[in-house]
Amino acid sequence: xxxxxxxxxxxxxxxxxxxxxxxxxxxxxxxxxxxxxxxxxxxxxxxxxxxxxxxxxxxxxxxxxxxxxxxxxxxxxxxxxxxxxxxxxxxxxxxxxxxxxxxxxxxxxxxxxxxxxxxxxxxxxxxxxxxxxxxxxxxxxxxxxxxxxxxxxxxxxxxxxxxxxxxxxxxxxxxxxxxxxxxxxxxxxxxxxxxxxxxxxxxxxxxxxxxxxxxxxxxxxxxxxxxxxxxxxxxxxxxxxxxxxxxxxxxxxxxxxxxxxxxxxxxxxxxxxxxxxxxxxxxxxxxxxxxxxxxxxxxxxxxxxxxxxxxxxxxxxxxxxxxxxxxxxxxxxxxxxxxxxxxxxxxxxxxxxxxxxxxxxxxxxxxxxxxxxxxxxxxxxxxxxxxxxxxxxxxxxxxxxxxxxxxxxxxxxxxxxxxxxxxxxxxxxxxxxxxxxxxxxxxxxxxxxxxxxxxxxxxxxxxxxxxxxxxxxxxxxxxxxxxxxxxxxxxxxxxxxxxxxxxxxxxxxxxxxxxxxxxxxxxxxxxxxxxxxxxxxxxxxxxxxxxxxxxxxxxxxxxxxxxxxxxxxxxxxxxxxxxxxxxxxxxxxxxxxxxxxxxxxxxxxxxxxxxxx
Numbered sequence: 024x025x026x027x028x029x030x031x032x033x034x035x036x037x038x039x040x041x042x043x044x045x046x047x048x049x050x051x052x053x054x055x056x057x058x059x060x061x062x063x064x065x066x067x068x069x070x071x072x073x074x075x076x077x078x079x080x081x082x083x084x085x086x087x088x089x090x091x092x093x094x095x096x097x098x099x100x101x102x103x104x105x106x107x108x109x110x111x112x113x114x115x116x117x118x119x120x121x122x123x124x125x126x127x128x129x130x131x132x133x134x135x136x137x138x139x140x141x142x143x144x145x146x147x148x149x150x151x152x153x154x155x156x157x158x159x160x161x162x163x164x165x166x167x168x169x170x171x172x173x174x175x176x177x178x179x180x181x182x183x184x185x186x187x188x189x190x191x192x193x194x195x196x197x198x199x200x201x202x203x204x205x206x207x208x209x210x211x212x213x214x215x216x217x218x219x220x221x222x223x224x225x226x227x228x229x230x231x232x233x234x235x236x237x238x239x240x241x242x243x244x245x246x247x248x249x250x251x252x253x254x255x256x257x258x259x260x261x262x263x264x265x266x267x268x269x270x271x272x273x274x275x276x277x278x279x280x281x282x283x284x285x286x287x288x289x290x291x292x293x294x295x296x297x298x299x300x301x302x303x304x305x306x307x308x309x310x311x312x313x314x315x316x317x318x319x320x321x322x323x324x325x326x327x328x329x330x331x332x333x334x335x336x337x338x339x340x341x342x343x344x345x346x347x348x349x350x351x352x353x354x355x356x357x358x359x360x361x362x363x364x365x366x367x368x369x370x371x372x373x374x375x376x377x378x379x380x381x382x383x384x385x386x387x388x389x390x391x392x393x394x395x396x397x398x399x400x401x402x403x404x405x406x407x408x409x410x411x412x413x414x415x416x417x418x419x420x421x422x423x424x425x426x427x428x429x430x431x432x433x434x435x436x437x438x439x440x441x442x443x444x445x446x447x448x449x450x451x452x453x454x455x456x457x458x459x460x461x462x463x464x465x466x467x468x469x470x471x472x473x474x475x476x477x478x479x480x481x482x483x484x485x486x487x488x489x490x491x492x493x494x495x496x497x498x499x500x501x502x503x504x505x506x507x508x509x510x511x512x513x514x515x516x517x518x519x520x521x522x523x524x525x526x527x528x529x530x531x532x533x534x535x536x537x538x539x540x541x542x543x544x545x546x547x548x549x550x551x552x553x554x555x556x557x558x559x560x561x562x563x564x565x566x567x568x569x570x571x572x573x574x575x576x577x578x579x580x581x582x583x584x585x586x587x588x589x590x591x592x593x594x595x596x597x598x599x600x601x602x603x604x605x606x607x608x609x610x611x612x613x614x615x616x617x618x619x620x621x622x623x624x625x626x627x628x629x630x631x632x633x634x635x636x
Contacts, residue, residue, distance in 0.1 A: 025050030025070030032077045039078035046084035060111045085117035122153035128160040137163035232513055243404035261289045262341030266331040267349035268296040272608040276352050276616035278309050286358035290317040294335040297325025329432040329439040344421045351417035352616045354461035361420035364455045371425040371452025374411045375418025375460035380615035389580040390466050392569045396559030402456040409453025410502040413441040418462030425452055438483030445491045448503045465611040472606035481591035519588040
């Protein structure tokens, strides 16, 4: 078997050096080697090339796996029509060899069983015997060989038994056909030779990480369920900051959703970061329509989201900052849910729950599935330790003093929210998660814009990982060093690069008919995916709709994520950087708010409409 020769070349060389003939038994020993002439050509050519390199000799005999198409006939009969597979074999220059005694030594439990199977088939004076290299076979031969000699049998090699192979059939003289494309053949040889061991090793490591994470999440969720945020003695003043750049499609729904919240002590500050559309005009219209509410508009030259947040923070009067993206709408009661966590003086920030506003296609459903599972499991679990890895832009609350002590939102990474989260964590603050503080946001409508957004997230995440990596040496026992940094590296960078290998191996195996070798690892990965998704979707309103997407998640959506991770790593290594890449909005959040979340505030929309821009 070719892949075994690659793995153990010294054994094949010793057999040849001792004067034994070595036949070709295909490279993969698959049931599918006779599916087509091209498949058989690759199998035989690859094995012959390996044998020639290892032993210095060319093989001329072919024993099909499982005696496919040959059976008990030891050689083709030139006077009868050959079956197609034998014709393919002869055309490739090999003489197929069968057997009429199969000792089933590969299945026998003792040498005596092998001897019994052999004797039951010993019915004539001429036989070709099939045996395998098992310890039981070696012991059985010590009984079988003396017995055959006593009965007058003699033994012959194939060279002695047959006329020269080029005369065995009616086809052209023997010549070993070399594969036409050597690079493909070499890759095929060395890839398949280590396919089993490599995939088992890779799958074992990946599944080990995943199982450990699942166990950790289960323990932390159990702990989290026993804890409740402390009661607030008073309502702290809250400033809601909304940085906006060309957000005319959704900005009205964002502000109105905050007005719909009944939290009593609050102000709304919209920071217009140099918009060139009607964002500022729409906000002014809302301010005029709700004179009883504290709504302020700050208009700046375009300087980026971090700078806009810093400007808004300087004007903010609240001790708690709730920061929303300008394409997000907040659920009723979200402000109360955010604020109650700050009754714990150790909490520096709270992450809210993010949902796509509209599920109108595969891409938005994939993102909804990803958001739901990640938030319901990972964020809830890590919240028990106060180490939620990122407070998202669409929905997050921050302790103002903590941000000021950290120097304000950083401008040296593309993901200021994640960067600030990790900075606060390094300074000893706890980062919590609140599932009842829900923000509905617009998601990229097509693959192109999705890749741009995800590339920014991935590249920014790599920037944060590198920026905060030194915490491992500065605070080796901190939760950030023992949980967040390793989790980010393993599940955010390392494993996403290994998943495509598993998927590629599956496709490769299906093409070349060796899927049995990879079936178990692939099924394990798929089973873990399904269990993880089912667990994460418990209680979700669109559970059934999203569960259907789980099988497609691996085949389609994850390929997009793998691409962004790989591209982000390449850019990071090159040091070429990346831009913000804001995608064009289509007003999904506005539509969602008007149809599903308008509530009491929707009744006042006529007041807004009557005000001049």
